[in-house]
Amino acid sequence: MVKFLHTADWHIGRKLQGKDLLEDQQYVMNNLIRKIDETKPDFLIIAGDLYDRSVPSKEATTLLQELLVKINIEYNIPIFAISGNHDSRERLAIGEAWFSKHKFYLHTRLNQAFDKITIEDTDIYLLPYFEPFEAREYFEDATLTTHNSATKRVIDEIYKNIDMSRINILVAHTFVSGGLETDSEREISVGTIENVAVEIFEKFDYVALGHLHNPNSIKEERIKYSGSPMAYSFSEATQTKGMRLVELTKEIYTEEFISLEQKRKLHNISARYEEVFTKEFQQNFDCKKDYFSMELSGLEGVTDPLPRIKEYYPNTLILKQKRNNNSDIEMKLDKEMLTKSPLELIEGFYSEQTGSELTVGQKQVLVNIIDKVNQDETN
Amino acid sequence: MVKFLHTADWHIGRKLQGKDLLEDQQYVMNNLIRKIDETKPDFLIIAGDLYDRSVPSKEATTLLQELLVKINIEYNIPIFAISGNHDSRERLAIGEAWFSKHKFYLHTRLNQAFDKITIEDTDIYLLPYFEPFEAREYFEDATLTTHNSATKRVIDEIYKNIDMSRINILVAHTFVSGGLETDSEREISVGTIENVAVEIFEKFDYVALGHLHNPNSIKEERIKYSGSPMAYSFSEATQTKGMRLVELTKEIYTEEFISLEQKRKLHNISARYEEVFTKEFQQNFDCKKDYFSMELSGLEGVTDPLPRIKEYYPNTLILKQKRNNNSDIEMKLDKEMLTKSPLELIEGFYSEQTGSELTVGQKQVLVNIIDKVNQDETN
Numbered sequence: 001m002v003k004f005l006h007t008a009d010w011h012i013g014r015k016l017q018g019k020d021l022l023e024d025q026q027y028v029m030n031n032l033i034r035k036i037d038e039t040k041p042d043f044l045i046i047a048g049d050l051y052d053r054s055v056p057s058k059e060a061t062t063l064l065q066e067l068l069v070k071i072n073i074e075y076n077i078p079i080f081a082i083s084g085n086h087d088s089r090e091r092l093a094i095g096e097a098w099f100s101k102h103k104f105y106l107h108t109r110l111n112q113a114f115d116k117i118t119i120e121d122t123d124i125y126l127l128p129y130f131e132p133f134e135a136r137e138y139f140e141d142a143t144l145t146t147h148n149s150a151t152k153r154v155i156d157e158i159y160k161n162i163d164m165s166r167i168n169i170l171v172a173h174t175f176v177s178g179g180l181e182t183d184s185e186r187e188i189s190v191g192t193i194e195n196v197a198v199e200i201f202e203k204f205d206y207v208a209l210g211h212l213h214n215p216n217s218i219k220e221e222r223i224k225y226s227g228s229p230m231a232y233s234f235s236e237a238t239q240t241k242g243m244r245l246v247e248l249t250k251e252i253y254t255e256e257f258i259s260l261e262q263k264r265k266l267h268n269i270s271a272r273y274e275e276v277f278t279k280e281f282q283q284n285f286d287c288k289k290d291y292f293s294m295e296l297s298g299l300e301g302v303t304d305p306l307p308r309i310k311e312y313y314p315n316t317l318i319l320k321q322k323r324n325n326n327s328d329i330e331m332k333l334d335k336e337m338l339t340k341s342p343l344e345l346i347e348g349f350y351s352e353q354t355g356s357e358l359t360v361g362q363k364q365v366l367v368n369i370i371d372k373v374n375q376d377e378t379n
Numbered sequence: 380m381v382k383f384l385h386t387a388d389w390h391i392g393r394k395l396q397g398k399d400l401l402e403d404q405q406y407v408m409n410n411l412i413r414k415i416d417e418t419k420p421d422f423l424i425i426a427g428d429l430y431d432r433s434v435p436s437k438e439a440t441t442l443l444q445e446l447l448v449k450i451n452i453e454y455n456i457p458i459f460a461i462s463g464n465h466d467s468r469e470r471l472a473i474g475e476a477w478f479s480k481h482k483f484y485l486h487t488r489l490n491q492a493f494d495k496i497t498i499e500d501t502d503i504y505l506l507p508y509f510e511p512f513e514a515r516e517y518f519e520d521a522t523l524t525t526h527n528s529a530t531k532r533v534i535d536e537i538y539k540n541i542d543m544s545r546i547n548i549l550v551a552h553t554f555v556s557g558g559l560e561t562d563s564e565r566e567i568s569v570g571t572i573e574n575v576a577v578e579i580f581e582k583f584d585y586v587a588l589g590h591l592h593n594p595n596s597i598k599e600e601r602i603k604y605s606g607s608p609m610a611y612s613f614s615e616a617t618q619t620k621g622m623r624l625v626e627l628t629k630e631i632y633t634e635e636f637i638s639l640e641q642k643r644k645l646h647n648i649s650a651r652y653e654e655v656f657t658k659e660f661q662q663n664f665d666c667k668k669d670y671f672s673m674e675l676s677g678l679e680g681v682t683d684p685l686p687r688i689k690e691y692y693p694n695t696l697i698l699k700q701k702r703n704n705n706s707d708i709e710m711k712l713d714k715e716m717l718t719k720s721p722l723e724l725i726e727g728f729y730s731e732q733t734g735s736e737l738t739v740g741q742k743q744v745l746v747n748i749i750d751k752v753n754q755d756e757t758n
Contacts, residue, residue: 055434065474065476072477088437094474095474097444097448099477
């Protein structure tokens with residue numbers, strides 16, 4: 001029997017619409033650490049995206065260190081972790097040679113997926129996020145062009161040496177099909193949606209996934225996303241946030257979702273402008289504290305609505321005007337997205353939001369960024 | 380008896396006039412590691428500036444990790460290290476809680492200087508680079524306004540608990556007076572030259588210093604700079620580069636300077652333009668390989684000398700025109716430096732080097748940088 005906690009997508013250093021979330025992260029991660037102490041698992045799994053950016057800020061670096069020191073050194077709980085697509089594998093791997101001497105196992109390179117780690121009656125495989133080209137190089141197989149084929153090849157290689165008499169756990173950071181995307185993850189897959197078929201994981205007793213922030217992204221038993229410990233976009237506002245406590249033998253699987261208390265809630269508001277200033281409306285929220293995304297009608301003739309809104313809802317991070325023929329516009333946008341270039345889409349979005357056009361300098365900055373993104377994709 | 384190696388100022392990720400030195404660093408650090416293996420010291424001291432920048436590149440990060448893993452984990456040699464003024468203490472400290480469990484001690488904060496580390500009959504104090512304001516805050520003493528007064532206060536605090544029956548070693552990254560500066564370090568102290576008096580260290584059996592790149596910067600016995608393992612500016616071209624092997628009891632002190640073989644030499648050339656193309660001249664150098672700073676006369680009427688020079692000396696990193704009344708100009712410059720503002724000095728240098736003036740945009744960039752530097756100094 002093995003008992004462990006499964007978490008992922010901490011994204012330490014994340015911002016929400018430009019708002020630094022470090023204080024919220026500190027709060028929710030303290031709760032996560034308290035739950036670890038209460039449940040006393042045999043180990044903790046972190047399935048990628050520990051940081052939000054490849055070069056995290058000093059503050060983010062310090063917070064992640066404090067969390068890992070607390071769990072692994074103070075509580076003496078083994079950690080099994082992988083790098084996600086948001087992590088810089090080189091920067092995350094700093095110290096890894098010393099971590100593993102204290103049962104903090106962190107894999108950041110594809111070839112490490114084949115080095116299973118053994119803890120009592122359990123074998124754990126740590127597959128970090130990787131791009132198909134890495135599998136092409138590793139296996140010298142030019143046919144591995146998709147995430148599905150590349151991941152299948154990696155898993156087949158693991159299966160060659162798997163001992164089916166033992167409890168086998170896979171940790172991976174990938175987009176397993178059946179998943180429901182949110183805004184936080186969408187950017188990754190636009191243009192090249194890359195699903196991995198759930199069937200390839202059938203020989204594992206548990207697959208601890210990271211990447212999608214909704215814990216209920218797939219409905220399989222024993223193949224689970226933990227989701228992120230907190231909401232990282234307004235499209236995640238209504239999702240339950242927490243981690244999974246799993247108890248496992250070769251025969252029996254029990255699982256419990258442990259919710260984590262949040263410092264602030266996120267709310268998507270769709271209302272008339274005047275309505276949001278009524279006591280009746282405000283009693284539904286912790287107005288001074290929570291994060292708000294507002295889509296308001298009745299803004300005609302209101303020159304600068306934001307100051308008044310912020311007086312009541314200081315953490316209003318998005319303010320959009322609600323059109324009467326809203327659904328028509330959205331329908332049109334979906335079709336446009338298929339035919340317009342990224343630059344055209346951004347230009348349209350900017351003028352819709354601000355009422356003015358991009359300057360020549362702003363356009364040039366965008367062209368440079370888009371070029372760089374395209375270059376990075378082909379590397 | 381204790382036997383240790385003293386090195387400092389690795390500056391991993393350094394560039395020389397824009398030229399990436401990582402390949403040279405890899406070469407010289409491999410030699411350093413071979414010397415560690417040959418001499419089998421009880422421990423290694425690294426007296427600060429492990430990285431060259433607060434946010435090192437991925438490649439620099441990877442190289443430093445490989446070096447430290449080799450020394451501490453593969454060879455199982457304890458490391459005593461501190462952060463220097465070039466290191467980000469937060470980023471360098473990543474993993475420190477795990478390092479110390481494997482006898483790799485890395486101090487990055489002032490308060491850690493008072494936690495001595497004991498290894499057999501030796502006590503080691505690790506004092507990272509710090510600014511006077513940190514001592515003012517730590518001791519709640521507003522009079523600590525200079526590096527000298529702040530460092531003296533820290534050392535006096537250490538002396539309160541020092542056990543003089545044991546071998547006492549201090550590791551520090553600071554500018555001890557008597558030091559000879561080079562271009563690599565000068566930037567630190569322009570405007571506020573901050574020396575620390577050598578006398579305050581008298582109770583230690585050995586003081587392992589970092590900061591100045593010339594190993595012979597001070598002539599004291601038992602208070603030594605190791606210097607950098609390689610030349611990081613052309614003003615360091617003629618310095619011996621290596622590290623110190625020290626054997627120590629309470630009574631006996633023996634010391635050997637271990638030179639490190641360099642991949643490329645640096646040369647300061649002062650010659651006539653036509654002269655550098657003669658076989659006679661070229662036989663003095665490894666022309667295709669070494670780094671050159673050239674100050675040439677006889678350039679009158681030569682429109683674009685660099686391509687022809689680079690044909691013979693591809694790693695020419697500086698090319699200056701030698702004036703006939705050279706010494707007069709230098710004399711004048713020294714006086715000017717005392718009266719002109721940083722912006723004026725840069726403007727003068729730019730026009731002297733390029734023959735044209737700074738644009739308004741370029742000036743604004745400089746003003747912003749100078750403002751930022753001044754702000755940082757006061758923080």
